[in-house]
Amino acid sequence: MKIFAEVFTKSLTKKGEELCGDSVEVVQSEDGIIAVMADGLGSGVKASILSTLTVRIASTMIKNRASIEEVVKTLINTLPVCRVRQLAYSTFSILEINDDGEGRLFEFDNPPVIYIRDGKVLKLPYRELRVEERKILEYRFEAFPGDKIFLVSDGVIHAGVGGVLNVGWQWPNVAEYLQRLDRRRYFVSEMVDQLIKTCSHLYSGNPGDDTTVVGVGLRKSELITVLVGPPEDRSKDAEVVKKLIDSEGKKVVCGGTTANIVSRETGRKVVTNMDYADPAIPPVGSIEGIDLVTEGLITLSRCVEILRNFVNTYSFSPHFLDDIRKKKDGASMLADLLVNRSTHIRFLVGRAVNPAHRNAYLPEGASDKLKIVEELAQILKKCGKRVYIELY
The missing domain is CATH 3.60.40.10 (PPM-type phosphatase domain)
Structure with a gap:
């Protein structure tokens, strides 16, 4: 073991x-x-x-x-x-x-x-x-x-x-x-x-x-695999989805387009929850066999903010997110999974560019998906996690 x-x-x-x-x-x-x-x-x-x-x-x-x-x-x-x-x-x-x-x-x-x-x-x-x-x-x-x-x-x-x-x-x-x-x-x-x-x-x-x-x-070692964004080469879609589905431990999908790719490759339907737990954060969805399905950059940016504030303010604790765990928005649920319920985290990051991310209403810097994932990885390493990033 x-x-x-x-x-x-x-x-x-x-x-x-x-x-x-x-x-x-x-x-x-x-x-x-x-x-x-x-x-x-x-x-x-x-x-x-x-x-x-x-x-x-x-x-x-x-x-x-x-x-x-x-x-x-x-x-x-x-x-x-x-x-x-x-x-x-x-x-x-x-x-x-x-x-x-x-x-x-x-x-x-x-x-x-x-x-x-x-x-x-x-x-x-x-x-x-x-x-x-x-x-x-x-x-x-x-x-x-x-x-x-x-x-x-x-x-x-x-x-x-x-x-x-x-x-x-x-x-x-x-x-x-x-x-x-x-x-x-x-x-x-x-x-x-x-x-x-x-x-x-x-x-x-x-x-x-x-x-x-x-x-x-x-x-016990606990692995989470997080798929963020579609691959740059569409021919890699099936390969990346298979890697996610075959991975041990918990599975997370971030991004609407990404969720649709997972749905298409697995034949499993995406179900969107239209209840906005936080009006500033898009609602979560669900796919059979996936532990969490969220929107992409806005949710990831908010998750980074939650964890950044934590490491700058509080002492590390496996249950520091007890108050956030009660929240049902995607960013809080993702933060809880990454810190409280994992030891090893693997990010599968697609490098395809979504034109919608060039949106003036997104948080500053949110248009760079890889930068957000890299910052998230650095914060998680400060929390003692082992983090790996694979690009597609």
């Missing part, structure tokens, strides 16, 4: 500092994800430089199949030495999970991973490695849909030290807190948000240390 990892992260910056000394780098590859969290020595600019270099070097080398020994040696020889402490030091956690659920994690001086399955914290087996006189913990595990993995920096387990709590929050308490949230069916993004808010509260709003939470949620 193919699985997909969604990564969510939030940080607090130490009081009095402009830059956070913790850094996170997430790399999406064709067959999995790599997430690296580092905590630089000290705080502020120096710590930020150390941690940023660490996550960039580690993620790049691991992606290129370097060994952990090579990574550690490179870090030791690359990180700048602190003039005061005469050290080049940054803790790190390197998490790698492929689409088959095979996972490994390397930890160096960070708090232990918190791995939750079915509402319980699992104790993962590990082995100790010695690299350049440094002790590295290596975990290997098999991940399943529904599993949740949390990497935290020292700032989390030290939250409240000397204030609300004498000795800080401590790892067992943090693990128990996340376990309770999971049993209450919180999503990973919500758990990350709640954990960082609790840390801020324990610090009385003045963090005594840089504080970072990385949450990874595992789910």
Whole structure:
């Protein structure tokens, strides 16, 4: 069974500092994800430089199949030495999970991973490695849909030290807190948000240390194929429609002409719903075997606007569209499908030009179909999706 990892992260910056000394780098590859969290020595600019270099070097080398020994040696020889402490030091956690659920994690001086399955914290087996006189913990595990993995920096387990709590929050308490949230069916993004808010509260709003939470949620891979516009070469109509119909997962058709082509090639009737859920957005239709049929450019432009506003304003959440989900206009329904109900998205984009799109009443820029799809793809990638575009 193919699985997909969604990564969510939030940080607090130490009081009095402009830059956070913790850094996170997430790399999406064709067959999995790599997430690296580092905590630089000290705080502020120096710590930020150390941690940023660490996550960039580690993620790049691991992606290129370097060994952990090579990574550690490179870090030791690359990180700048602190003039005061005469050290080049940054803790790190390197998490790698492929689409088959095979996972490994390397930890160096960070708090232990918190791995939750079915509402319980699992104790993962590990082995100790010695690299350049440094002790590295290596975990290997098999991940399943529904599993949740949390990497935290020292700032989390030290939250409240000397204030609300004498000795800080401590790892067992943090693990128990996340376990309770999971049993209450919180999503990973919500758990990350709640954990960082609790840390801020324990610090009385003045963090005594840089504080970072990385949450990874595992789910089944879900593909959506979106057909946008007719092919430039009409002889390709049957080929493109067959690719849509034969694709796994959900299927979406955008555009009236496109819907008619699908109807002609499949012999399935297009039924238009004349109820305008939103007077500014054309109504949706239906074709047997297709999950959503919408108008083309106006709907796509509005969908881009919805998602653009989201990524510029809110924290990522699998259910950020709960309020929009109640709406029945095509743009809201498309946004819901793309973000809440998919992990992999394939756009089949026809390059035929519709004269009607040279209309002064369309939104500015809406006449360029490919540009709209490309912007939509970039937004979806920011939401952690894997997006592919095929042109016809």
